[in-house]
Amino acid sequence: MAHRQSLIAGNWKLNGSRQSVIELATAVSAGCGHLSAEVLVCPTSVHLGDVSTITADSAVTLGAQNCSNEQSGAFTGEVSASMLAEYGCKYVILGHSERRAIYHESSEWVASKCQAVQKAGLTPILCVGETLEEREAGQVESVIAEQLDAVLNSASIQAFDNMVVAYEPVWAIGTGKTASPEQAQEVHAMIRARIAAHDNAIAQALRILYGGSVKPDNATTLFSQVDIDGGLIGGAALDAESFLAICEAAG
Ligand code: 13P
Secondary structure: OOOOOOOOOOOOOOOOOHHHHHHHHHHHHHHHHOOOEEEEEEEOHHHHHHHHHHHEEEEEEEEOOOOOOOOOOOOOOOOOOOHHEEEEOEEEHHHHHHHHHHHOOOOHHHHHHHHHHHHHEEEEEEEOOOOOOHHOOHHHHHHHHHHHHHHHOOHHHHHHHEEEEEEEEEHHOOOOOOOOOHHHHHHHHHHHHHHOOOOOHHHHHHHHEEEEOOOHHHHHHOOOHHHHHHHEEOOOHHHHHHHHHHHHHOO
């Protein structure tokens, strides 16, 4: 089986002041030099400049929370992938459930953003996941298949060679309700099998993160599942001590 380096990504969402974000980035950078997991922080776009100067000389990798599918032009308010690359970003979170639900981003739109991100030399973190209604209706597999297939159909399986997938059940985000390790593993295995049906080597190398109320006290059991390669952390990533404890749990 391919070795997959764990990835712990902090999604800071729309939080913090310029000063508090600088302090958080400084504390995370100072505390993660010895870890074998890759540690990623994703501040708002407006904070990228400050954070990049702090993380540049550390083991911390920088990412963004979203970007445009366009490269340049009359798209007021947007930020392009190449602009993010200039600030040292290596990853861009795409298709987060908040973007799908609040900003009505379709799977096709998310797929076109994946292409733009890869074209700029960055790696998309493609978020997928079902709502509680969908889970209760037995639609977990079909919902996630639709979200993955939009990328497969608009590009090809090769797109997953430079991609991270994050399984974030919507009902577990910010709710304190974590998927059980078994529930999460079942979906992660399903995602890997769906990619493996196209290309087994790409599937075995693909990192699949779990997100949704990951905390220091549940991280170890989640990360011990065979198909869970790390986490996408929201609330607990806003506290350096909690975030670093989660990073420790990943190795
Ligand atoms: P929480 O860890 O706050 O549940 O958020 C998860 C998330 O949405 C990360 O992208």
